[in-house]
Amino acid sequence: MSELLTVKAIRDAVAEGTVTAEEIVKNSLARIDAEDAEIGAFLEVFHTRALEKAREIDAMKVRGDVLPRLAGVPVAIKDNMLLMGEKASAGSKILQDYTSAYSATVVARLEEAGAIIVGRTNMDEFAMGSSTETSAFQKTRNPWDTSRVPGGSSGGSCAAVAAGFVAAALGSDTGGSIRQPAALCGIVGLKPTYGRVSRYGIVALASSLDQVGPFAHTVEDAMLVMEVIEGRDEHDATSVELDSKPVAELLEPSMKGLRVGVPKEYFIDGMDPEVRARVEEAIEVFRANGAEIIDISLPLSPYALPTYYIIQPAEASSNLARFDGMRYGTRAPGALEDSYLTARSEGFGLEVKRRIMLGSFILSAGYYDAFYKKSLAVRNALRKEFDEAFKQVDVIISPTTPGTAWKLGEKFDDPIAMYLADVFTTPANIAGLPGISIPCGFANDLPVGLQLQAKPFDEMTMYKAAAAYQTLTDWHTKVPQA
Amino acid sequence: MDINLDHIAKLAKLRLTDSEKETLGRQLPSIVDYIAKLQEVDTSGIDPKAYLTDATNVFRSDVPSTAQAERDAAVAAFPKSAGDALEVPGIFN
Numbered sequence: 001m002s003e004l005l006t007v008k009a010i011r012d013a014v015a016e017g018t019v020t021a022e023e024i025v026k027n028s029l030a031r032i033d034a035e036d037a038e039i040g041a042f043l044e045v046f047h048t049r050a051l052e053k054a055r056e057i058d059a060m061k062v063r064g065d066v067l068p069r070l071a072g073v074p075v076a077i078k079d080n081m082l083l084m085g086e087k088a089s090a091g092s093k094i095l096q097d098y099t100s101a102y103s104a105t106v107v108a109r110l111e112e113a114g115a116i117i118v119g120r121t122n123m124d125e126f127a128m129g130s131s132t133e134t135s136a137f138q139k140t141r142n143p144w145d146t147s148r149v150p151g152g153s154s155g156g157s158c159a160a161v162a163a164g165f166v167a168a169a170l171g172s173d174t175g176g177s178i179r180q181p182a183a184l185c186g187i188v189g190l191k192p193t194y195g196r197v198s199r200y201g202i203v204a205l206a207s208s209l210d211q212v213g214p215f216a217h218t219v220e221d222a223m224l225v226m227e228v229i230e231g232r233d234e235h236d237a238t239s240v241e242l243d244s245k246p247v248a249e250l251l252e253p254s255m256k257g258l259r260v261g262v263p264k265e266y267f268i269d270g271m272d273p274e275v276r277a278r279v280e281e282a283i284e285v286f287r288a289n290g291a292e293i294i295d296i297s298l299p300l301s302p303y304a305l306p307t308y309y310i311i312q313p314a315e316a317s318s319n320l321a322r323f324d325g326m327r328y329g330t331r332a333p334g335a336l337e338d339s340y341l342t343a344r345s346e347g348f349g350l351e352v353k354r355r356i357m358l359g360s361f362i363l364s365a366g367y368y369d370a371f372y373k374k375s376l377a378v379r380n381a382l383r384k385e386f387d388e389a390f391k392q393v394d395v396i397i398s399p400t401t402p403g404t405a406w407k408l409g410e411k412f413d414d415p416i417a418m419y420l421a422d423v424f425t426t427p428a429n430i431a432g433l434p435g436i437s438i439p440c441g442f443a444n445d446l447p448v449g450l451q452l453q454a455k456p457f458d459e460m461t462m463y464k465a466a467a468a469y470q471t472l473t474d475w476h477t478k479v480p481q482a
Numbered sequence: 483m484d485i486n487l488d489h490i491a492k493l494a495k496l497r498l499t500d501s502e503k504e505t506l507g508r509q510l511p512s513i514v515d516y517i518a519k520l521q522e523v524d525t526s527g528i529d530p531k532a533y534l535t536d537a538t539n540v541f542r543s544d545v546p547s548t549a550q551a552e553r554d555a556a557v558a559a560f561p562k563s564a565g566d567a568l569e570v571p572g573i574f575n
Contacts, residue, residue: 084555101555195535208533238537306517317494324495326570331561336571345497350505353496357506358513360494361485371517376530378523383534415509416516432534 007167007221014072021057021072028074032165040140041160045119053116071114076160076169079120080203090203091123091135094347104201106229113228121156125349127205129153130421134351143480148405151181158185161215168216174209176425179437183400183449186439190222193456194432195240198233206315209429219467223248246460253467256290261393265301271402274443279399282440282450300382304427310375317359383431390455400437400449434459439475483514
């Protein structure tokens with residue numbers, strides 16, 4: 001990996017003046033222009049805007065101003081994040097002509113910190129999917145093997161970082177949509193604690209589960225992005241005031257004395273034996289370097305995914321009621337009811353319809369108590385189970401996914417097989433925990449991800465452990481051959 | 483599990499094609515069987531909770547704060563507008 005691919009290296013080089021922001025951004029844009037036809041990470045590249053912003057950074061440098069934290073660092077944003085004046089379509093035909101009337105808080109914070117937004121990336125329609133194949137616009141390919149999916153739903157942002165087009169990118173994670181693609185593409189993906197990052201200006205999927213987080217190559221880079229985007233925002237009532245924020249420069253990577261829980265329910269029958277082997281090897285790295293490995297049991301884990309497939313479609317069916325052709329996109333002709341039906345039926349793809357139908361069923365009279373209310377009780381029980389486990393351990397370690405990247409089309413017509421790709425990532429969303437996926441090797445030449453989960457708002461412990469693993473291994477430095 | 487697709491589609495404000503009805507008619511029952519797995523969990527004595535945070539209700543003063551530029555952009559993004567106003571079809575005939 002070229003040194004300049006990390007957020008930190010770019011930031012430091014621009015600050016020191018050994019390279020200009022314009023050179024960095026031109027290089028990023030040139031890579032995208034030359035190579036993205038094969039990957040399909042970007043739906044739109046903001047050439048002019050990105051170069052203008054880069055020149056503003058360079059002008060600040062010439063004037064001798066103190067540069068902001070991420071000055072000159074090219075980043076990509078998922079297509080469900082608003083950037084004022086630019087399009088944001090959430091991967092859906094129903095929003096293909098929508099121009100953002102304001103910027104999402106996370107996007108505005110990145111720009112204030114000097115990061116250069118180079119484009120918006122492909123995603124599953126409304127973030128509903130695990131392979132980025134439900135996008136209404138294009139397929140995205142895994143940079144390690146272009147016959148395979150990058151994972152999803154944030155597959156475009158993930159592939160953009162994995163391919164080296166940008167140093168970091170933002171994704172959103174409702175049931176694994178950052179961590180799962182990060183695992184499948186061999187990079188770092190972080191889902192923060194629920195409430196840590198504002199969702200203002202993000203197209204909502206399931207509001208009690210959605211969180212925004214970074215993709216990067218290193219834990220340190222992910223922290224540098226988090227420092228900028230996290231914290232209270234008056235526009236998102238669920239975002240919390242943080243007492244203290246982890247600072248990348250002050251991080252002391254360490255796994256000595258760390259109590260690492262290994263839950264037996266995350267090593268299931270039918271998982272790829274090579275994935276299991278890589279994760280077991282990673283656990284040995286922790287053991288050999290002073291961590292205490294503790295076998296634990298989280299018996300409710302197998303119920304996290306079915307819980308997720310109740311709460312998420314229920315909330316999504318409600319959130320997506322606003323897409324009726326009245327407020328956004330194209331107004332369909334006809335009387336009111338007819339206009340609604342036409343706009344929605346023509347604007348949504350099949351996976352979105354499937355989930356809206358499922359959610360409407362779950363919330364309908366006669367089924368609400370048996371499904372929705374029951375799922376909320378299981379959700380609470382699952383959280384209590386994690387709370388108990390965290391009395392005994394500091395982090396919980398597991399595979400991020402049961403297998404590696406699959407072929408495009410392979411699971412497309414089998415919703416449950418597709419949903420099972422998120423079996424190890426949904427618990428953190430259900431319980432509101434932070435989770436991170438870091439690369440831990442390869443299975444049949446495809447990347448494998450190691451997941452760490454921690455107590456709510458205890459990202460610091462997770463960062464220390466994950467960063468320590470990265471100082472002891474070099475999996476994160478591997479890049480796909482162009 | 484029997485799912486009345488026409489009834490649910492009406493609630494969801496979707497007009498399904500015959501081919502979508504065929505696909506969803508096949509897939510939704512198997513998804514519902516899968517999520518029904520939750521009935522195995524004993525949740526007696528456990529509250530159903532929609533949010534797991536400690537967040538409490540807070541209030542702020544009701545002061546308009548949207549900048550004119552954002553307001554103009556919002557109106558421009560609307561499918562139909564008349565001057566400074568948003569235009570929607572009539573609800574009553």
